[in-house]
Amino acid sequence: MGEVINGKEESQKYKDKIVRFVSERKKKGLNIPCVASITVGDDGGSLYYVNNQKKVSESLGLKFKSIFLDESITGEELISTIEELNKDCTVHGIMLQLPLPNHIDAKLVTSKINANKDIDSLTDINTGKFYKGEKAFIPCTPRSIINLIKSLNIDICGKNAVVIGRSNIVGKPTAQLLLNENATVTICHSRTQNLKDICKKADIIVSAIGRPGFITSEFVSEKSVVIDVGTTVVDGKLRGDVVFDDVIKKAAYVTPVPGGVGAMTTTMLILNVCEALK
Ligand code: NAP
Secondary structure (H helix, E strand, C coil): CCEECCHHHHHHHHHHHHHHHHHHHHHCCCCCCEEEEEEECCCHHHHHHHHHHHHHHHHCCCEEEEEEECCCCCHHHHHHHHHHHHHCCCCCEEEECCCCCCCCCHHHHHHCCCHHHCCCCCCHHHHHHHHHCCCCCCCHHHHHHHHHHHCCCCCCCCCEEEEECCCCCCHHHHHHHHHHCCCEEEEECCCCCCHHHHHHCCCEEEECCCCCCCECHHHCCCCCEEEECCCEEECCEEECCECHHHHCCCCCEECCCCCCCHHHHHHHHHHHHHHHHC
């Protein structure tokens, strides 16, 4: 029987550090970190996410500015909002909730965020620096994944890691972070052949595909560390890619959904704001 990787507990360790950082700044009379979040339209998912970010940020002592813009706003108007926030020295991190409405060029708009305030790592400047190994904001979900793996105190160096999924926001940056830790990384996707066999040989499996119940105990071995990134709502419940009850009987470590990777991501975002201020 494997062990559960508890994202909530791990997240709390970072939250404690953030609270200490903010309270020390307050004591010294220094400015405290401030996030500005821009939401266009009233997509239910984004609103839930923003409200949660606000609640967590404020509970840790940060300032949080929510900007809600009408769905009919033009790309130019959105860019001018971003440029105002770029100039505002009381704002240290800018979050643009995606996706944007279809009439707005998301690539153009995200490129306008000041790279020093790009806490969600959306700009090409940050992405380029990240893949070149230069100092850059690390995308929040991949940062949560690597920190959960590191929390196990296993030596990642030289291990075989399989990342299933090759999206720009999860799969690719996660593979890069594992590579930075000197893992031997295989990236799989929908055209990969013999996925089960590839996974079975891996020490670390990160599943980021969004197919509930896809990863069963047939994909893992006794040594596997299994990180479930998938989040799909099925019959009103959040489900991961991994059949948790089945996989935990065989693998060494598994993250639950909810309570695994997702429990860390907002905290990683706030950590990025604190680093932006530093
Ligand atoms: P995405 O852009 O849809 O990418 C999914 C990836 O999975 C693609 O690369 C796709 O391959 C691959 N894939 C799909 N079906 C597959 C299969 N049967 N076998 C192997 N690979 C397959 O999704 P994403 O944005 O990366 O997100 C992935 C999941 O993570 C979603 O459930 C999302 O909700 C979740 N997520 C969670 C968090 C969190 O904080 N917990 C954050 C972000 C995302 P192709 O490239 O060949 O199409």
